[in-house]
Structures are given as structure tokens and as C-alpha cells.
Amino acid sequence: AQKVTQAQTEISVVEKEDVTLDCVYETRDTTYYLFWYKQPPSGELVFLIRRNSFDEQNEISGRYSWNFQKSTSSFNFTITASQVVDSAVYFCALLPYNYGQNFVFGPGTRLSVLP
């Protein structure tokens, strides 16, 4: 079965706090891709990162960082020094290589950053 779990439904933090969004996935495929998307209130999903299953290096992009651990099937997303503009729903998604074009999205985590 292919599945993505984002256990945190909603998170609230105060501006400048660090916050980590959890993502746990299930797949039998040995080759797969993982993604994070941001959905601001406007509704349009914004692509953040794509990572393949053979690359476990962590990645940092400005205040964003991603921790990929195959041993625990997790692909967590950390925002450092959060800002109000980070308030959005964040989706983790899985694309198994032999699954056609079917992305498997998690239910999303709603992040509210309070001033």
C-alpha cells in the first residue's frame, strides 16, 4: 500500500520559533520520490522540494530544511525562525516510481504563525 501520514493536523507557533512538520510514508517500492508543497490561503499549491529515495542527504534552503530518513520512512520539514507568511497548509507527497503518475498526498498540516 502507498500511504502518507501527517500526524499533526494543526500547529500554532509564535513568530521566530522553529517548527517541524512530520511526514511518514509507506511504500513497497525501492525507488520513489518525496515532495513537500505549501498551500497558502489563496489555494494554489506551491512546490517546495523533490527528493528521490536514493538521496538521503538533508537539504537546506534558506529558513527551510528537510530531514529524510529511510530507516524510519520519514521526510520531515523544519522552518527556522518562522514568519507570519509561513502560515499555510503544508502537504507531503509520495510518488512511487512504478505507480504511474499517481502522487499520494498526505492530509496536510495547517501551520499558523502568530505575530
Add this chain to the structure above:
Amino acid sequence: DGGITQSPKYLFRKEGQNVTLSCEQNLNHDAMYWYRQDPGQGLRLIYYSQIVNDFQKGDIAEGYSVSREKKESFPLTVTSAQKNPTAFYLCASSIEAGGTYEQYFGPGTRLTVT
């Protein structure tokens, strides 16, 4: 600017009517997708198309139909057979059919059927 456009942003229909949602992209992407999003849930795939004149059912295709007559356009028709059509509909595209590239999304259409 390149991107995906969906129109209209908000759409209201009476129960029993078919309605067509527009999706156009000028990114020269081969693959296009339609998703449905319900409150508190992730995206669910309705249909996708890897090439002109070809499309495949996703997880929740019942009550929906699509066409892909042009590379840039992938309209979705919500038919009266769809039992619970009120939802947020998102169109997406990706650069390559059969690839593993990220999808780019349009702004969505919020459909309300009463």
C-alpha cells in the same frame, strides 16, 4: 508569464446540472492532472493525461469526465452523476509524461452545488 490558469475561481450550480471547469497551461508540459480537495483532506486524483487525446482515471473518476484535445487544455466536467460535487478542484501539470517531476498547480476552482 508561464503558468496554469483555472477559471472561474468560484462556481455555483444547481444539483442535476453538468458543469465544466477550465484548465489551461502555457508551460509546454506534457502531463496534466485534476485533483479534488475536501476540507481536512489531502488531494485525491480524479483524472490525468500524459499526452494529447489520451487520459487515465485516477482514484475517484466516477461522475467526472475529461478531454485533452490540445496540449495546453484539460477541461474537467463534473456530471450530475457525481454524488457530492461540492469541493475545491485543482489542476496541475508536469513537464514530462511518465516522469517523476514535480507538479505545478493552478489557483483552483471552488465549486458549490446546491
